[in-house]
Amino acid sequence: MAAPSIAMDSRHQSSHKLNKAEKKFLRKQIKAKHTLLRHEGIETVSYATQNLVVANGGLGNGVSRNQLLPVLEDCGLVDALLMPPNKPYSFVRYKTTEESRKAHATLNGKEIVDDLGQKIILYLNFVEKAQWKELGPQALPPGLMVVEEIISSEDEKMLLESINWTEDTDNENFQKCLKHRRVKHFGYEFRYDNNNVDKDRPLPGGLPDICDSILEKWLQEGYIKHKPDQLTINQYQPGHGIPAHIDTHSAFEDEIISLSLGSEIVMDFKHPDGITVPVMLPRRSLLVMTGESRYLWTHGITPRKFDTIQASEHHKSGIITSDVGDLTLSKRGIRTSFTFRKVRRTPCNCSYYVACDSQRKESPPSFPESDQEASQLEREYVHRVYEEIAGHFSSTRHTPWPHIVEFLKALPDGSIVADIGCGNGKYLGINKELYMIGCDRSQNLVDICRERQFQAFACDALAVPVRSESCDACISIAVIHHFATAERRVLALQELVRLLRPGGKALIYVWAMEQEYNKQKSKYLKGNRISQGKKEEISSDASAQGLLLEQMPDMGHQDTASSVPCFSDIQEGECHSNKVANSELPVHTNRTSFHSQDVLVPWHLKGSSGKAKPVESLGPLGSCDTSAVFHRYYHVFCEGELEAACQTLSNVSILQSYYDQGNWCVILQKL
Incomplete structure (x- = not known):
């Protein structure tokens, strides 16, 4: 790797120890270097050249040419400033190596303010030449x-x-x-x-x-x-x-x-x-x-x-x-x-x-054809399955997601918050200053919440027995994609809004059809294989950020939580059948891209022999057959689909929509 910036070297030529702030800066500079190589194919060098790549100084993160160029020109005569479209980096070429060396020493770690008033820090590395993935020649779409x-x-x-x-x-x-x-x-x-x-x-x-x-x-x-x-x-x-x-x-x-x-x-x-x-x-x-x-x-x-x-x-x-x-x-x-x-x-x-x-319209109607069929599908491939796998499912769901934590911690103290589809209740205790209640269709998951001393009850997300306009906020994490028709998904959204007081907010997560977004694969596709009880890296990038699979949202392909060796995702050659008995839906192959929006996703449990540990009793339907494969129904959402469903509601405003590692997410507010 490249040595720390020259400015840092000169400050510490008499000392072999770096203070905490300098160590943090060095880690971020190394991370920027690795990210550029991994995601953009940009190779940096450890020796000085006329060319520098400026991480964080790009059009893609709100830095304009008029804003960056004067900062660079303070260090010497700029021969060229190349800013690829929608990229969070740029390239600068100085007239001489001495000038680029000065920029590397002076600007590395420099804090600038973008046009939105947000502070960003520049990280510079030497490169032999400017390189990026160019767009091919384009023309206006025909017509x-x-x-x-x-x-x-x-x-x-x-x-x-x-x-x-x-x-x-x-x-x-x-x-x-x-x-x-x-x-x-x-x-x-x-x-x-x-x-x-x-x-x-x-x-x-x-x-x-x-x-x-x-x-x-x-x-x-x-x-x-x-x-x-x-x-x-x-x-x-x-x-x-x-x-x-x-x-x-x-x-x-x-x-x-x-x-x-x-x-x-x-x-x-x-x-x-x-x-x-x-x-x-x-x-x-x-x-x-x-x-x-x-x-x-x-x-x-x-x-x-x-x-x-x-x-x-x-x-x-x-x-x-x-x-x-x-x-x-x-x-x-x-x-x-x-x-x-x-x-x-x-x-x-x-x-x-x-x-x-x-x-x-001339083609056969999609499955299911009626609300009754949809309800039956959900009973068979959602409700029954979660009752069966509740104990093991809970053991794989213990690390909260950062953006959801941020949403909950930003709410005012004393807010009343409902988690609709709370699962094992991992979000119910995030912010001790909130009054949180949870509900879930699975009685066994609700029992787990109660064992953890959380307030939770069993109900259907389409009919929550809570007074209208009694909640300051609601969250619905990985729930609405389990409803089998567009109408039922909208009804679930309407029920969330009904619970909110005017001005109240709801955070909604659903699985995304697009498991590759902005040229980056979700953690689903990167995966985290369990090999003889040992953790393998998702990728060096994810490991550098301290991200393990258990920190991902509740996605079926992520059932391989690193702390639970009793589950193994579907291996090559297993469960590749196109259909499940009594179902017209395709069975999804774990750790691959989605090819259909309406799918059955396998949850595979190994037997108690070998490396896998026994699975505990899973409720009134009896102990689950530890060699069974369970299939859960999902409707994976295309880009814009969740927003469009929210826009059918007459009394809400969408505050934010974003993509979060294989999920489409919306924050809406009741008007």
Whole structure:
């Protein structure tokens, strides 16, 4: 490894011991170096060169070119500053090695403040050359067009002033609040519960009169081919966005147009093959989606307060390129979009069958087909299984998750908090200043909670016997994915919200379909094998952070808790059957990516011989057969799906959504 910074060496040339702060800095510098190598393939060197990689000093963690360059120039003449898009590091090349050596000594460990006022620490290492994973050449998705300066600044002001956000506050057809954005519908209401419109119930008044002349002009100039009859106005606050989605084929005709007012934004378009194209939408520009870009590519706005954009003045709209010498950050402002669509009167017959709801209706319905079947599935593959495995399940669930701990510890002292689906109660005693109660469908897990002196009771998460608006906060960790239909999952969310007082918050975790996210594998895929009773490293990166498998959330593939050798995950060749008796659902292969959203996940118990220790009695259904494989039903959530389900609730606001090691997570607040 590279030696500590020259500045540190010079301070301690007469001493062989480092103080606590210096040891901490050295550990972090080494960790930054290893992370760059492991995740980005960037090799650092121990000797001085003209080139440095600056960890924490990148566009991906909120450091702009205008912010970083002056700091670097204080140490010498900068030949080039290369900032790869969306990466938390950059490269600087100095004119001479002496200047780069000075920067390494002076700036290593330097604390700077980003544009959000947050403090970050720079860690510098020498490299032979700048290297990163480049994006290939990109073009706009087929059928996509961006027209700049489509209206004047006077028209923009007139349109913005025409929106009365305070009227009709009691009428949900006209005004909604979704994830920190205000929404109004004209012509027809867009319903977020089914992502469609009621074509037989137009809203009174049609489109605003102020839009008529603008739409007529666009028709005459050939930018659009059809006059829209539906308008959705969204107002986005800085830092918030909208999940990636495709406008429902059966709801609207081919042409979808969106006018951006008030602030520029970067919208991400993603092809099913994984290609992502970031597109700049300048203020007063018109986005026109037709053909493939409308029917096949998803589009969305990533929640963040800064966008990566081209630094040059002549770069305005279109693709954000990977020109690392010409990228910087743009702070978002309040953006208002006018999205115009024409309601479709006949089924869609596009050639993009995979994303077309009109044509998918011809295929057999997905399992389960009814609420009764869903309830039966849950009884067989959720309720019964947890009663059987409760004791062993509890023994693998003892280390709380950091983000959940943070949520609980941030609540005011004296708050009343309900853990809906509390399992063995590992979160019930996290914050002694809270009044926490837990409930779970498994009586055996509730009994374990009571043995630990926690307040818990048995009930169904769809019908919690607690008074409405009596809780300051709720948590639902790895529970809602056990409900077998979208309707039942929404009902579970509604029950959480019912318990909250106005202003109360809920934290929700569900398993993610995406076990590889932002080019990083979740701990599920990295895994932690138990080999002859010894722990093996998840990865050197995870070990360096002190992360063992038992610290991960309650995911079935993580049932190999390092302290419990009696469980062994499915080995090669075991339990690879496609179906389980009496079930149409595929059986998931542990420690692999998910290939279906609705799956049965095996919980495998070894017998008492050999290395494995006996499994204790597991409740009134009898001691579990220690050679059995149990299957639990899961609906794994795709990106944006949990947010979309929360957005169907009329009285909540989504405060935060994030991905946490194989889970999609949301913090919502009752309005």
